[in-house]
Amino acid sequence: MIKSRKIAAAILLLAGLLLYGSAVWGAPKADLWPYWQNHDPGSLVVVDHGRWGRILQQYLDTSHPSGINRFHYNRVGTEGRQSLQDYLHDLQEVLVSSLNRAEQKAYWINLYNALTVEVILMHYPVASIRDINISPGIFTRGPWDAKLLTIEGQQVSLNDIEHRILRPLWHDNRVHYAVNCASLGCPNLQPQPFTPQNTETLLQKAAQEFINHPRGVSFNGNRVEVSSIYFWFMEDFGGSEEGIREHLQKYLTQENLSKLNAAPKGLRHQYDWKLNE
Numbered sequence: 001m002i003k004s005r006k007i008a009a010a011i012l013l014l015a016g017l018l019l020y021g022s023a024v025w026g027a028p029k030a031d032l033w034p035y036w037q038n039h040d041p042g043s044l045v046v047v048d049h050g051r052w053g054r055i056l057q058q059y060l061d062t063s064h065p066s067g068i069n070r071f072h073y074n075r076v077g078t079e080g081r082q083s084l085q086d087y088l089h090d091l092q093e094v095l096v097s098s099l100n101r102a103e104q105k106a107y108w109i110n111l112y113n114a115l116t117v118e119v120i121l122m123h124y125p126v127a128s129i130r131d132i133n134i135s136p137g138i139f140t141r142g143p144w145d146a147k148l149l150t151i152e153g154q155q156v157s158l159n160d161i162e163h164r165i166l167r168p169l170w171h172d173n174r175v176h177y178a179v180n181c182a183s184l185g186c187p188n189l190q191p192q193p194f195t196p197q198n199t200e201t202l203l204q205k206a207a208q209e210f211i212n213h214p215r216g217v218s219f220n221g222n223r224v225e226v227s228s229i230y231f232w233f234m235e236d237f238g239g240s241e242e243g244i245r246e247h248l249q250k251y252l253t254q255e256n257l258s259k260l261n262a263a264p265k266g267l268r269h270q271y272d273w274k275l276n277e
Contacts, residue, residue, distance in 0.1 A: 027232035028159055032168035035154060038097035045099055049110050049193035051087035055080065055117075062191050067213050069188040071117065073124050073277050084118055092151050102196035105170060109194045111149075112161045112179045119143045119158075120182050120275070128273045129182045173236040173247065176229055177206035185215050185227060185272035211251040215272065219259045228271035241267050 059080065061070045076084075091111050096104060116129070123132045135145035135157075147155035166175045180189040187210040190202050210216040210227070218225045230237050230244045237244045244267065249257060 028163040030167040030235070031164055033160060033164035035152075036097070036165045036169065039101050039104055040098050041100055043098055043100045043103065045103065047094055047099070047103055047107050048090070049087075049106070049195065051083050051090070052110055052114050052193045055084055055087070055114075056189070056191050056193070060189060060191050062188075066184075067209075068184055068215070068276060069191065070276055071120075071182070071189060073117075073120055073275075076121055081121060084114060084121070087114055088118060088149070092149055094151070096151060100196075102199065105166070106194040106196055106199055108161050108166050109175070109178045109199075112158060112166075113189060115148060115158060115161075116180060116182050119148070126275065128275055130273050167236065172203070173233075174203040174207050176233060176236065177210050178203060180276075182276055183272060184274045184276050185270075186276065187216075187229075189276070208251045211248055212253050212256055217248055217252065217256065217260070219256070219263065222263055223268060224260060224263045224266075225268045225270055228269040230267075231269045241265070 059072045059076055061072060064070045088111075091107065091114075094107065096107060099107065119132060120126065120129060126132060130142045132143045133141055134143045135141070137145070144159040145157050147157050147160075149156040162175070162179055166172075166179070177187040178190070178194065180186050182189075187206055190206060192198070192202070194202055216227050226244065226248070230247075234240070234244065237247045245260065248260060252260060
């Protein structure tokens with residue numbers, strides 16, 4: 001009887017870890033989708049992200065005292081929803097494989113963020129994006145694996161965009177500061193669309209904002225606590241805690257850098273999945 005109870009408890013624990021995600025495991029690996037390697041270096045096509053820019057201007061609050069940009073999901077009416085849906089429709093009509101790399105990078109980041117907002121609005125009110133259980137599979141949680149878009153005949157999910165396209169194609173760990181998962185623990189949703197002209201500036205800005213905010217890095221006595229993003233995707237940050245520290249050192253203010261350097265080795269991590277409204 002005791003043995004069977006232990007087995008049952010172990011099964012429940014495993015199911016819980018798979019469903020809710022452990023602190024360090026279960027995050028998708030960067031796994032290239034070969035189809036999306038196609039691009040045209042000489043392309044002069046410019047994708048119009050104007051609708052997304054107007055949505056951000058109207059509904060994103062960048063002055064919240066918490067320092068976390070908040071989205072007013074409850075204020076988005078019929079007109080706003082239609083504008084967002086039209087934007088997502090237009091992006092699905094783009095021949096992405098014929099764009100140059102800079103245009104593609106901005107395209108995929110904006111698409112991810114706009115689709116995330118649309119997913120929230122489709123299920124609003126909701127306390128957390130993890131409560132939107134539309135992904136296939138018994139032990140999955142959240143919307144990330146649901147095939148929500150069709151682009152060039154390919155069915156695409158949020159996880160596809162982040163982990164099969166953006167991460168493996170660009171090998172730029174700052175992408176983690178650009179894509180927003182509608183949570184308080186996530187890096188800020190930027191108040192303007194990404195474009196080939198501003199992507200580098202916005203990535204640097206997003207990294208500095210996040211790393212110098214307590215949800216990115218916080219100091220409590222000798223303890224350093226960082227976002228779980230750095231542990232979920234440790235392979236993108238040097239593959240070790242030392243690699244994470246080296247990454248953080250590039251962006252920390254002088255005051256916070258001094259605190260990090262004075263702290264003993266060993267990082268704790270946390271993440272707040274509550275909705276960023």
